[in-house]
Amino acid sequence: MAARSYDETSTAATTAVVDIRIKRNWAEKWVDLVDSSKWLAIFFCEAETIKPAIPNKEESRGLKGFWKEFVWFISSVIRGMAQLTWNDNIWTGLGILSGACVGNWCVGICAFIGCCYTTGFPLLFGPPELKPLVGSGIYGLNGTLLGMAMGCFDARASQARTFDEVMLSCCRLFLPLSFMAVFCAVVTQWLNTKWTAKTGIPACSWPYNISMWTWIACATLTTNFQTIYTANPPSAPQYGQITVEWFFRSWMTGISQMMFSLNMWSGFCLLVGAFIGSPSTCFLTIWGSLIGVVTGVLLGMPFNSIIGLGVIGFNPIIYATGMGGQFVAPSLVGFIWMTFGCVMCGILAQLATNLAVLPWGGGSYSVPFTLMTTFMFGLFQEDLVARVPLMPARL
Known part of the structure; x- marks a missing residue:
């Protein structure tokens, strides 16, 4: 009788444990x-x-x-x-x-x-x-x-x-x-x-x-x-003065240039969509445009034609979003190499402008980005750059 009572108590306790439901938050329910x-x-x-x-x-x-x-x-x-x-x-x-x-x-x-x-x-x-x-x-x-x-x-x-x-x-x-x-x-x-x-x-x-x-x-x-x-x-390069308003406008216009637009609202639409898809991509988009503008200013690129129109931000943004978390796993070392690649994209864009765009017309398009991506992948795969984890599933 005592053994039966013990078994019933044990079964009831087990059932009580099983019936415990973990409270789920709104995100898990969604x-x-x-x-x-x-x-x-x-x-x-x-x-x-x-x-x-x-x-x-x-x-x-x-x-x-x-x-x-x-x-x-x-x-x-x-x-x-x-x-x-x-x-x-x-x-x-x-x-x-x-x-x-x-x-x-x-x-x-x-x-x-x-x-x-x-x-x-x-x-x-x-x-x-x-x-x-x-x-x-x-x-x-x-x-x-x-x-x-x-x-x-x-x-x-x-x-x-x-x-x-x-x-x-x-x-x-x-x-x-x-x-x-x-x-x-x-x-x-x-x-x-x-x-x-x-x-x-x-x-x-x-x-x-x-x-x-x-x-x-x-x-x-x-x-x-x-x-x-x-x-x-193509006209002669136009220079100007650096102001806070000009810097912010150039920064946002660089994001708009991802859609070949000079309208800053185009950049805001992209940022909203990128944030919904991946907040890290939204941050990397902003970061890539910032690196492009800063690189252009430090190199003394034409303020009103190259930087002000946002052209300098196109390739660094594509490189930042690609190598900052899609092709390369997020890490501090990867972020540093990604920033280096963004700077090089800005330099290559100016090189292409001087050698191709101004002399005979045409555009460099996304060649700086593709060159840097191909070059960096070659370094990563040959183990010339250590501690940079690649994400082969993204290839």
Whole structure:
């Protein structure tokens, strides 16, 4: 009888222990809600954790399957725009798209079109294994940059203000943008196969640079298209005085230049989207622009033309967001090397300006960033720089 009473007491105590529920805070409840909903997961989670909307062909038949695939594709396109800051969060992509449209509607529309082409190309012509990478938006990065650049550097599109002018400019650029976006997608796939797969070094934005140089060289020799370089030849460097207002404006304009915009509100849109996707990316964006402005001031670069227009901040920002936590694991040593790379991006940008932009027109685009990234990856992989942990999953 005593043994039975002991067993009942022990069972009741065990049951009481099992029934104890840990109180969950609001953040944990929100995570559970997102995990339980496929539609919320599409918008908030990283694409790597999301299964394709249609797992097999049988379920993809019919109108319902089409709309699911369409939503997945649009999500991949917007994530491709978010890859401008090396994130795959859809809200970051929407912030970048909004910032581009705030600066110039042509730039935003062309960026979306270019990203659609470079995202859809590997889905149509690549192996099925590429679908998770396409879903993360990594193939949309170069298409986004190409669309923004073509919309910005076209003389008519850059000056379009009314609805009619914007639509006319976008229609006029649609055909060349389509051809160049497909060419960019082909170059991307070729570099991934011949370069990244063998060396482990990402191609970054080399496809964008190659495609943009090709387009500028062709457009310069035609009469139907006029770039800002031929319409407005490069002028002499303009210097000025350093003030607090000028410094802050140059700092923010450098962030706006990520979307090829001179409007500071474009930069604020990017920062909001980057903060939602990753607060560390938001900080690195601000840090990269700051390093670019400080480097330009210390080197005595033209205040009103190079620094004031934010051009000096473009490459340091891309490098900071990429090497500050996406390609390299966050660490103090990695942060120091990332800052060094940002300074070198500013120096290389000035070098390209003196050797290429001013003498014959054209632009360096993101070449300083790609050169520094390739160089630093070579140092890291050859163990010439110790204690810098790489993140191979990001390659």
